[in-house]
Amino acid sequence: MDPIAHVQTAGGSYPVLCGDDAPALLAQLWDARWRQAALIGDSNTLPRFGPALAAALAPRCGEVLQLSFPAGEAHKTRATKQQLEDSLLAAGFERGACVVGVGGGIALDVAGFVASTLLRGVAHVNVATSLLAQVDAAIGGKTGVNTAQGKNLIGTFHQPRAVVIDCAALASLPAAELRNGLAEAVKHAVLADASLFAALEAWADARVGDAPLPRPLLARCVQIKAEVVSRDEREQAFRQVLNFGHTVAHAIEAASAHAVAHGAAVAIGMVVEARVAERLCGLPVADRERLQRLLAALGLPTAPPLPFAAARELLGHDKKTRAGVVHCALPERLGRMHEAAGRWTLPTPIELLAELWEPVR
Ligand SMILES: NC(=O)c1ccc[n+]([C@@H]2O[C@H](COP(=O)([O-])OP(=O)(O)OC[C@H]3O[C@@H](n4cnc5c(N)ncnc54)[C@H](O)[C@@H]3O)[C@@H](O)[C@H]2O)c1
Ligand SMILES: [Zn+2]
16 A cells, blocks of 8 residues: 655655554565564553554564553653563564554654664554544654653654554544544644645534544645654754644643643643734734634633643743743644744743633633
């Protein structure tokens, strides 16, 4: 099957494959030089998807190690990483091995981080089973874990060798998780493609129940992520556009002790940051209203569930914070992000975020 996108990297490029038969796609892309394989997933994804993937790889590399850790942000930690590493080393893993992440963004971020430091770095492949991972987390090589201070504060850039989008897996994805993925899909539309945004609006109005995202829209989201990462692999500047909504989102996630999921927090964060964009870079009010309306139509939250005071301290821990000033990537209008002299973020006074945190009543 032909890839739906390619990601350009300093060292070459890698494909993003998409289909209903993930085991066959994984076997198809497998590099004959990878003599050992380990599947790493969480306690939901590994039991569900691991056996068929392992069976598909068995003819290529014999016995496939299957490792899992408990699902949830609370286990996206250095302790989990260490346990996985100990298991891989105990099993005799060598440099020519390949680690296959199987699951949502958490499993892929952890598996990629393990691969990036094991024996100073082994190959890894992502099999994305949540919508959020498919349109976002699986692509681009950011890996990492959380600490008490915040999200993803320890991690690496380590590009996968390939990405598999497992479309059939979405059948078992809980509806709330589907919505979390839709938040990142909306983000991609805001930052790069006004016509995708309009297509999402039309789909949101027409759909019945929790119907999955139509494949052409999913493919467009994947392409946007691939294009952004290809232009700026290590987030020197342009890749920061992907952080729209995330400065606020990360603070909400941490302040709520992850009771608010990443996608939901991004939805809220985009609305708050869009208000900031109205003030700082002229986002039309009508565009912010369309964004808010689309997110609500998709069943996503649009208002912070906690007061600004609860998030204030945590905003200071964001990776994009410099000298106490928060930096936000902001849209100028739907489909276009603000840029000035090669910079894709704007310094945002904490006081402005405090003022715009809640909608004006
Ligand atoms: N690396 C990146 O560039 C990047 C980008 C965006 C988000 N992220 C990270 O991704 C994480 C969020 O990812 P997520 O929303 O996928 O969360 P997740 O990995 O926790 O997955 C959501 C839940 O759905 C379950 N699940 C996944 N696929 C399933 C399936 N097909 N059937 C049944 N259950 C399934 C998981 O076990 C989990 O319980 C956050 O930690 C975030 O920081 C990383
Ligand atoms: Zn995100």
